[in-house]
Amino acid sequence: MRVFKDVNLANYHTFGVSVQSAWFAEVSRLTDLLTLLRSGVHPTLVLGEGSNVLFTRDFPGLVIKNAMSGKSLMPDPTDPHRVVVEVASGENWHAFVRWTLEQNLGGLENLSLIPGTTGAAPVQNIGAYGVELADVLQELEVLELHTGKLLRLKAADCGFGYRTSRFKGEWKDQFLITRLFFALSSQQHQLHTAYGDIESHLGGIPPEQRTPQQVSEAVMAIRRSKLPDPAQLGNAGSFFKNPETDRDTRDALLKKYPDLVSFPLRENRFKVPAAWLLDKAGWKGKSIGRVACHTSQPLVIVNTGGASGLEILDFAVTVAADIREKFGFRLEPEVNIFPSGAWPEGD
Ligand code: FAD
Ligand code: NAP
Secondary structure: OOOOEEEEEEEOOOOOOOOOOEEEEEEEEHHHHHHHHOOOOOOOOEEEEOOOOOOOOOOOEEEEEEOOOEEEEEEOOOOOEEEEEEEEEEOEHHHHHHHHHHHOOOOHHHHHOOOOOOOOOOOOOEEOEEEEHHHOOHHHHHHHEOOOEEEEHHHHHOOOOOOOOOOOOOOOOOEEEEEEEEEOOOOOOOOHHHOOHHHHHHHOOOOOOOOOHHHHHHHHHHHHHHHOOOOOOOEEEEOOOOOOHHHHHHHHEEEEEEEEOOOOOOOOEEOOOHHHHHHHOOOOOOOEEOOOOOOOOOOEEEEOOOOOHHHHHHHHHHHHHHHHHOOOOOOOOOOOOEEEHHHOOOO
């Protein structure tokens, strides 16, 4: 393992902004990680593939780029239709999903083509097309950063919710997730095809003949047709979470905007797609300087070339303020912004 000084992070995150890290190390072995932690450099920041971060200034400590690899599977002793799959946290998420599909395992197909590492997936409980990580994750192994102890956690104890977990809340920056354990189906797959355009992409294949691989192909085709490739246009996926509201507020908005889109959640609660709000407010494809809301999916804020982290932050703050003024919703960033106090309180 080599530790580098004054490293530009532009190639290590998908917004591609130019910021310096005081120290930088790529870690593929647990023993190297423990050595690094004993060096006492602070603060530390664990980085996967940087597809959900926005740096607004230089990082004064040590960036630990996770490159731990390896995966295996074993029968689930409690269920003959399932297998337990173990994966190291530095593996690429989509490559891991495709590997499970090659083994004819079901459960991760709707989460195809999400960028990033497996180890970051629990941080925001990644989700797409009606499925989220928490539906299939059983356990995790984590390294407690200040003690160097390895712990096993049950998924049920991680506080998973809509694009959130305790790793984003009270456990923030305390653990490095080292390994994940999934329960995946080897037979009798439960496929989720009701969401969005998946059904139409399956092209009339009778339900009993559908496979997890076909659902994955459908999800990949939909995503490729709509979402910008970060290698071409810097972005970190959806910048904001979808806001939630109560029935009365939803109904009042519906009177004003009969084309309002909303989805029922729990009792009397509704999700309003942030993308609909942005589109209605005229942000789709709109730019200020070198930052824009994407032309097909306005929830994705893009770096159109050479923008700084502060320019992207300013743009997002302007967008959020406009949505608050027009609709009363307070948009909350989904992207992890560094330093963590950079997002203005109350916006
Ligand atoms: P990073 O950006 O490197 O890190 C994200 C956060 O996790 C940081 O706070 C970091 O410190 C922490 N972290 C990283 N690794 C670890 C670890 N091993 N242990 C502890 N903490 C860690 N997300 C979805 O949920 N659904 C989608 O459909 C989706 N689509 C996307 C599409 C595009 C085009 C892009 C660019 C992003 C999309 N995202 C989506 C967001 C992103 O892909 C996920 O959040 C992903 O899990 C981030 O992985 P990463 O390795 O890049 O994490
Ligand atoms: P979409 O299908 O155009 O849908 C727009 C929004 O409506 C989504 O935010 C979605 O909420 C919601 N929605 C649509 N159909 C729904 C249904 N049947 N039930 C409940 N909610 C529904 O969205 P998209 O931008 O093309 O993305 C497709 C999927 O990929 C979504 O699940 C989205 O979350 C995920 N995605 C996430 C990111 C990210 O960075 N987090 C980036 C790209 C795509 P949900 O978001 O809650 O599903």
